[in-house]
Amino acid sequence: GDQRRRTIDEPQRVTQWKNSLLDLSLRNKLLNYTDRAGYRLITPAELLESVEDVLNDGREITLTARDDFDRIHKERGYASAADLPAAQLVQDFEARRSVPIDIAEESYSSKLRALAFRAKTIVEETGANNLYVALGMLKWELDGRELRSPLVLVPVHLTTRNKARTFQLTLDEAGSSTPNFCLLEKLRNEFGLSIPGLAEPVEDQSGIDLGAAFESVRRALVAADLPFTVEDSASLAILQFAKFRLWKDLSDNWQVLAENRLVRHMIQGSREAFSDTIAEGLDADLDE
Numbered sequence: 001g002d003q004r005r006r007t008i009d010e011p012q013r014v015t016q017w018k019n020s021l022l023d024l025s026l027r028n029k030l031l032n033y034t035d036r037a038g039y040r041l042i043t044p045a046e047l048l049e050s051v052e053d054v055l056n057d058g059r060e061i062t063l064t065a066r067d068d069f070d071r072i073h074k075e076r077g078y079a080s081a082a083d084l085p086a087a088q089l090v091q092d093f094e095a096r097r098s099v100p101i102d103i104a105e106e107s108y109s110s111k112l113r114a115l116a117f118r119a120k121t122i123v124e125e126t127g128a129n130n131l132y133v134a135l136g137m138l139k140w141e142l143d144g145r146e147l148r149s150p151l152v153l154v155p156v157h158l159t160t161r162n163k164a165r166t167f168q169l170t171l172d173e174a175g176s177s178t179p180n181f182c183l184l185e186k187l188r189n190e191f192g193l194s195i196p197g198l199a200e201p202v203e204d205q206s207g208i209d210l211g212a213a214f215e216s217v218r219r220a221l222v223a224a225d226l227p228f229t230v231e232d233s234a235s236l237a238i239l240q241f242a243k244f245r246l247w248k249d250l251s252d253n254w255q256v257l258a259e260n261r262l263v264r265h266m267i268q269g270s271r272e273a274f275s276d277t278i279a280e281g282l283d284a285d286l287d288e
Helices: 012-021 045-056 071-075 086-096 105-126 181-191 210-223 244-257 261-268
Strands: 038-041 061-065 098-101 131-142 145-160 167-171 229-238
Touching: 012 244, 012 261, 038 098, 045 061, 045 086, 045 131, 045 145, 045 167, 045 210, 045 229, 061 105, 086 098, 105 131, 105 145, 105 229, 131 181, 131 210, 145 181, 145 210, 145 229, 181 244, 210 229
Parallel strands: 061 098
Antiparallel strands: 038 229, 061 167, 131 145, 131 229, 145 167
């Protein structure tokens, strides 16, 4: 397993438990994200904050195919929404809350229907929603291998209302915008790099202040003299991130949990049998 620097006074057993909850291998798409893992949302940098705010505000965002835009723009020579000026994409979002996704119109329905079905199946089988909008990417390198990792994750549902002609994204109300803790832990393990501005990001009226979070990452990279870069991008993908809540709870509260005698015995790793001091033969009618 990965060698990691433990925080002061954190017992080895707690460290083992935490490591077992986070997959820090490069098989994890949260660390080694590729274009095949999901679909790119065509959003300029100045639109990312609005996308995150709208989702966290409980409003829906309509996804459009990359070649489904006004005819007048096509006549001007634009072949894809990715070619449109950033100002036009911002205007479309403000007017219709729509975001182009990097899927052609001919396969729009089939691909998004398949993605929605897969996400629903995972929820039914595991009870956890793993469909996220990934905002921002860290482009970095490990052992000569180039990697891309999401910075902020927003849990969403993908739904349709008109027989798969259009799909909408809405926030999964069980969650909210969350930093990629797998990435934060991997950077801490490999480079001793901590990014407080991303681990505990500044919040705005609707979720995270993305601009401040991304800027804190850039400043931390410069201070550590690491040649990594932050990419202003957005993607829709299924990512295995359900256990991070357990990891963060254990990381933040292991000392409180250790106040319980049984938990403390487990943390100390004693080979002695646990001695339960609760008296046997309590005078109680258990059936009653």
